[in-house]
Amino acid sequence: MERAHLLRHETTFAIGGPAEYFTTVISEEDVRGALADAERLRHSHTLLAGASNVLIADEGVSGVVMCMRGGLLKTRGTNIHVQCGASLYEAIRETAADGLGGWERLSGIPGTVGGAIRGNAGAFGTEIGEVLLSVRALDRHTGHVREFKKDACAFSYRYSYFKKHPEWILLDAVFALRETDTKESTTIIEETVAEREKRHLQHVRAAGSFFVNPVAPSDVAIVFASEKHMEARAGRVPAGWLIEKVGMRGEREGGAASSQMHANYLVNDTGEATAADVWKLAQRIATKVKAQYAVELSPEVTVMGSLDAFPPLV
Numbered sequence: 275m276e277r278a279h280l281l282r283h284e285t286t287f288a289i290g291g292p293a294e295y296f297t298t299v300i301s302e303e304d305v306r307g308a309l310a311d312a313e314r315l316r317h318s319h320t321l322l323a324g325a326s327n328v329l330i331a332d333e334g335v336s337g338v339v340m341c342m343r344g345g346l347l348k349t350r351g352t353n354i355h356v357q358c359g360a361s362l363y364e365a366i367r368e369t370a371a372d373g374l375g376g377w378e379r380l381s382g383i384p385g386t387v388g389g390a391i392r393g394n395a396g397a398f399g400t401e402i403g404e405v406l407l408s409v410r411a412l413d414r415h416t417g418h419v420r421e422f423k424k425d426a427c428a429f430s431y432r433y434s435y436f437k438k439h440p441e442w443i444l445l446d447a448v449f450a451l452r453e454t455d456t457k458e459s460t461t462i463i464e465e466t467v468a469e470r471e472k473r474h475l476q477h478v479r480a481a482g483s484f485f486v487n488p489v490a491p492s493d494v495a496i497v498f499a500s501e502k503h504m505e506a507r508a509g510r511v512p513a514g515w516l517i518e519k520v521g522m523r524g525e526r527e528g529g530a531a532s533s534q535m536h537a538n539y540l541v542n543d544t545g546e547a548t549a550a551d552v553w554k555l556a557q558r559i560a561t562k563v564k565a566q567y568a569v570e571l572s573p574e575v576t577v578m579g580s581l582d583a584f585p586p587l588v
């Protein structure tokens with residue numbers, strides 16, 4: 275295990291202090307080994323994967339940080355078996371090359387297959403939960419392994435059962451794809467990534483959308499619908515729209531800013547922003563949105579490190 279590994283080198287935010295201990299895990303045995311090491315050292319353990327949806331405290335994370343990696347395991351017919359530490363984008367490209375598709379619109383979402391399942395990652399109307407058949411997971415406290423069928427994952431908007439149950443470490447998953455033409459799949463993949471680049475959703479020092487799109491009171495949803503000429507989906511309005519409405523698009527705090535292109539992306543604009551800068555900015559935004567619209571914003575990103583670094587948003 276490496277000591278004092280700087281986590282800002284791992285995160286897409288390029289923010290985060292040191293992990294007391296840092297180790298890479300791929301297989302179930304690796305995960306069990308890291309958990310046993312943490313127990314032996316009487317330390318806590320934290321799971322990181324693609325680190326594209328986390329805000330890590332400037333003081334770092336105590337105990338053992340496991341960083342999950344992996345790859346494709348095997349294909350049986352149109353079903354693929356993949357390790358949860360595999361890069362989602364690599365998995366989509368590799369399966370397309372083998373003539374399997376159905377999840378191409380998820381291309382370009384950073385991070386791993388496991389991180390995507392946990393948050394039911396999605397883009398352009400496709401969510402990863404739609405193609406999942408089952409996922410195997412290990413309970414970090416008991417060592418018990420269980421297979422969760424899709425229904426047991428309770429997928430909804432940016433949500434799965436695993437968000438409320440962080441004891442489960444997702445190990446590997448089976449996806450039901452369909453036969454596709456490699457050329458057609460590749461075109462969809464390329465178009466999707468190009469669209470993301472055009473909308474400045476790629477290659478930014480951020481963690482994607484910072485806040486979950488909140489359920490809004492009906493009067494707020496009506497204003498949204500009349501301004502944007504689209505219905506609020508399931509009563510939710512985009513957090514970015516609320517940030518614009520309270521005049522905080524482009525707002526800055528230290529090295530952090532709300533992106534001019536996409537207000538719900540809080541970015542490490544200077545490359546030198548701290549987690550404290552980002553959190554203060556998030557607090558100012560959430561406070562103003564609550565005061566003006568009576569809507570409570572909550573973070574989509576996971577915060578890691580001492581709770582003192584992340585006092586309540588509002």
Ligand SMILES: Cc1cc2nc3c(=O)[nH]c(=O)nc-3n(C[C@H](O)[C@H](O)[C@H](O)COP(=O)(O)OP(=O)(O)OC[C@H]3O[C@@H](n4cnc5c(N)ncnc54)[C@H](O)[C@@H]3O)c2cc1C
Pocket residue numbers: 286320321322323324325326327328342358359383384385386387388389390391392393394395396397436442443444445475476477478480481482483576
């Ligand atoms: C530029 C940019 C664009 C983005 N665009 C989108 C988008 O279009 N749509 C979207 O949905 N998201 C988007 N995101 C957010 C992010 O990429 C996704 O949420 C991604 O699925 C997170 O996966 P990860 O492997 O990076 O997870 P991490 O950030 O490493 O971890 C996030 C949380 O998941 C947990 N976790 C990770 N792996 C496992 C596992 N195997 N078992 C149990 N828990 C696990 C971690 O412990 C942590 O709590 C974007 C992010 C960036 C930086």
